[in-house]
Amino acid sequence: MISKVTPAVAAAVLALVTGTGHADTIDTIDRYVTFSGFGTLGVVHSDYSQADFIGNVVQPRGAGFKSWSATPDSNLGGQAKFTLADSLSGVFQVLSRDDANGQWKPTVEWANLQYQITADLKVRVGRMVLPTYEYSDTQYVGYSLPWVRIPIEIAYTDAGLHSDGLDVLYRVKTGSVTQNLQLQWGRTRVDLPGSEFTSTPATVVVFSDTLQYGDTSLRLVYQRYSSSGFPPVQLGVTGAGLTYDPGGWFVMADSNYSQDKFFGDLFSWYLSGGVRIGRFAPYAIYSMSRAQSVGTSRLTALGNDHTVAAGVRWDFAKNLDTKLQLQQVTIDSLDDPASFANLTSRARVGDKADVLSWTLDFVF
Amino acid sequence: MVIVNLAAAPMSKEQVADLYLGRSDDCIPIDQPVGSGIYVEFYKKVTGRDSAQVKAIWSRLLFTDRGVAPKQLPNSAAVKKAVAANPKAVGYIEKSAVDASIKVVLSVN
Numbered sequence: 001m002i003s004k005v006t007p008a009v010a011a012a013v014l015a016l017v018t019g020t021g022h023a024d025t026i027d028t029i030d031r032y033v034t035f036s037g038f039g040t041l042g043v044v045h046s047d048y049s050q051a052d053f054i055g056n057v058v059q060p061r062g063a064g065f066k067s068w069s070a071t072p073d074s075n076l077g078g079q080a081k082f083t084l085a086d087s088l089s090g091v092f093q094v095l096s097r098d099d100a101n102g103q104w105k106p107t108v109e110w111a112n113l114q115y116q117i118t119a120d121l122k123v124r125v126g127r128m129v130l131p132t133y134e135y136s137d138t139q140y141v142g143y144s145l146p147w148v149r150i151p152i153e154i155a156y157t158d159a160g161l162h163s164d165g166l167d168v169l170y171r172v173k174t175g176s177v178t179q180n181l182q183l184q185w186g187r188t189r190v191d192l193p194g195s196e197f198t199s200t201p202a203t204v205v206v207f208s209d210t211l212q213y214g215d216t217s218l219r220l221v222y223q224r225y226s227s228s229g230f231p232p233v234q235l236g237v238t239g240a241g242l243t244y245d246p247g248g249w250f251v252m253a254d255s256n257y258s259q260d261k262f263f264g265d266l267f268s269w270y271l272s273g274g275v276r277i278g279r280f281a282p283y284a285i286y287s288m289s290r291a292q293s294v295g296t297s298r299l300t301a302l303g304n305d306h307t308v309a310a311g312v313r314w315d316f317a318k319n320l321d322t323k324l325q326l327q328q329v330t331i332d333s334l335d336d337p338a339s340f341a342n343l344t345s346r347a348r349v350g351d352k353a354d355v356l357s358w359t360l361d362f363v364f
Numbered sequence: 365m366v367i368v369n370l371a372a373a374p375m376s377k378e379q380v381a382d383l384y385l386g387r388s389d390d391c392i393p394i395d396q397p398v399g400s401g402i403y404v405e406f407y408k409k410v411t412g413r414d415s416a417q418v419k420a421i422w423s424r425l426l427f428t429d430r431g432v433a434p435k436q437l438p439n440s441a442a443v444k445k446a447v448a449a450n451p452k453a454v455g456y457i458e459k460s461a462v463d464a465s466i467k468v469v470l471s472v473n
Contacts (some may be wrong), residue, residue, distance in 0.1 A: 246412055279416070
């Protein structure tokens, strides 16, 4: 995160502010470039021997029986933000975590130029992470999350990857309600192991509206992928989420309905709540993924599982937190249940996995 | 503690909270050092949050390139000076530090 201001620098800033009298020039420290970063060190244990518990649908392996795995949650990210002119800036963010090929390899998640046209209108060109669901664009910044990780079910049809294209952000105020509108268009590769458009780039269009009223926020999103690869993809995702977080406690719900000719329709949702007691924030989550129709793939219950989780976040030091989460995942289908990879032939519908996760998150 | 600005137009607690939590960019919020007495009191009373929660909120904005946390100045005197020099700047200082160079837009007890 941004480094602390030293008295000498602050004095210089004040001098500049006094000199010009312009609002924008208050940001003269770190004028050209600022560096920041984040990371998570995590281990996961599962007591289920017939599949690997994964932290993200793209991961090909995770925590199996009696083995601890760092794969689901561990990551490291770095960001550089460049200020090129008063209304022109650039951002570059690199993330390393176990990817779809099971390799710890850095990828560029954000790389774009941002032009501020008016106080409420911004345009970005380059690479942006898709805003498909709540926290999808900071899901790997563990410090920003109340839980160990985003409920996997919500990300099942869309892992929340980046696209290369254009993004328009517009803020509208109506009384005490602020709407943040976002329209994104670009090309992307959705890298699901062994399925979907692994090699053919898809066109993606996203429209989202986040309505903020004090501590309440409502998020609506529609996203559409199209690709002419095999199978041809016409995937539409409609999402809605609601958060109320006055500080001392929070409730959050998010959902999405995805429609695809090949895979059929899927509905995913979760409900979560938590309280804050000093530096501790215990929470609970219930999440689920349910196939709604059969596509031409003839998979009848793709992704089906559900999870009950409880955990606690402890902000034990500045810019550091640690979380412990226990969850029970029930397999409701043998067709690629959302939370698992590598099912053995002995896996059965109704099997339950008890999964224990521990993470240490940091930002700087 | 008081919230100050060059203009005398009063602000609501919600408006101030929105500024310091990155939900509004109507003004430029100026911060005191993280963990200082006045910082802790301000965030607790105005936003209902502690420093870790505030950091988590700004992390979300920073790593999606949607905002940068308020600049921190070392003390109330510096905040006052910055506010006096910039009509868009908003700061928080002790009631006892108020003088003619700035106006109180909200008092928090």
